[in-house]
Amino acid sequence: MSNFQLGLVITGAVVLIIVVAYNAWTHQRNAPRRPRPAEQGERPAEPAARQEPAFDAPPLASAGAVGAPEPAALDHHAVDARDALELPVPQAERPGGLDALIDAIASITAEQAVAGDVAAAALPRTRRVGSKPFAIEALNPSTRQWETPQAGVRYVHLQAGVQLANRVGALNEIEFSEFVMKTQAFADAINGAPDFPDMLHEVARARELDQFASDHDAQLTFMLRARQAAWSPGYIQQNAARAGLVAGAIPGRMVLPAAEAGLPPVLTLAYDAQAAMSDDPEQSALREVLLSLDVAQVQRGEQPFARLRELAQALCQSMDGVLCDQNGTPLPAMAMDPIAADLEQLYDQLDGRELSAGSLLARRLFS
Known part of the structure; x- marks a missing residue:
């Protein structure tokens, strides 16, 4: 083999090595980054060790449907960005249960004291009216607190309520009518007399609350x-x-x-x-x-x-x-x-x- 031919072979081999090395580098560079082994003294990450708490809120939209809006303005019912400065101490938490601020409430007075297990058995099977949460509470005569009917307690005063608005929208006339029917059925089962708020007034309150929520979400x-x-x-x-x-x-x-x-x-x-x-x-x-x-x-x-x-x-x-x-x-x-x-x-x-x-x-x- 002549020196010229030998040179061609060597040059070809070098070019081949360079191409293979470049392809390997490119593959390595573009490959998804993988977890690194824990460094000395560092505990390995265990993201599954704790779980997020459950709560009554819909899951966030998927990655394909969620994004941040233009950063110059606050966009409600959408996604955007905000900062936090010096923050005051938060207000004291209200007690749980129905609240006239966001619920339409009907009081129920029993003709005679109702056993808690009887009241619990008469509760509707579903806790929703249309798209709104619905609840029935009883006033504990000892603690003077509203609670879900409990066995071993006798109640005279009870109340039913439906939420006026949520992210689905405002309470409407059809949902209010369903609220009345569910509450009346419960009241009949415990020999109680319900006192319902005015439908038009509550629906108007629901629309106003929904507008406020829409403007501040x-x-x-x-x-x-x-x-x-x-x-x-x-x-x-x-x-x-x-x-x-x-x-x-x-x-x-x-x-x-x-x-x-x-x-x-x-x-x-x-x-x-x-x-x-x-x-x-x-x-x-x-x-x-x-x-x-x-x-x-x-x-x-x-x-x-x-x-x-x-x-x-x-x-x-x-x-x-x-x-x-x-x-x-x-x-x-x-x-x-x-x-x-x-x-x-x-x-x-x-x-x-x-x-x-x-x-x-x-x-x-x-x-």
Whole structure:
């Protein structure tokens, strides 16, 4: 073999090695990032160790349907962004049960004391009237507190109520009529006499409350997008767990728990549920996750938006991501600040209506 031929062979081999190496590098660069082994002294992330608390609120929309709005204005019944400044101490929580502020209530007086087990047996099978929650309570003669009828207690005064509004809409005439029928049937079963409020007045109250709720409802969502390499579900879970999030109730969902057990989560991180449930999730390539806050469901004192911004910054840094709006447009830091004042006004208006964010009544109304 001549020197020329030998040179061609060597050159071809070198080119082949370069092509193979480049393809391998490109594959490695574009492959989904996977969880890293726990470093020395660091406990492995266990996102499934805790579960998010259950509460009466609909799940957030899927990643394909949720996004953040333009950052310049507060968009209600939609997703957007808010900041949190110095926050006052939240108002004292109202006791549970029916409340004239958001419920239409009918009083029921029994002809004679009714045994709690008899009253409980007469309760309707369903606790809804149309799309609205419905409840019956009895006044405990010893504690003077309203409660669900209990065995071993005898009651004279009871009441039935239906919620005036929720995120589905306002109580209408048909639902009020169903409320009357259910309450009357219960009253007949315990030999009681109901006293119903005026239907037109309650329906008008429902519409006004629904309008207020519509004007003060905000669900905030940011999108975190990968700058270069995609993420595997395990990689997302590992980084989110290191930032304090725990496994949610459904696949593809992690949450930042509230300070008080049993309350709705402060923040939610969501990604493709199908990828989370796939046979080999580490082969899934995800390029975006959503960070969400349901404003009315979280107490102001939790400083939820400030924590959302901190969490977004930490995840962007650790996962090489960028914070974006619903259209995938990067959000500059200055876009967040003007919205902070809007959120403070929203909190103040909810406080003024005795529907403070995160309170029991607010959680019921905005559900």
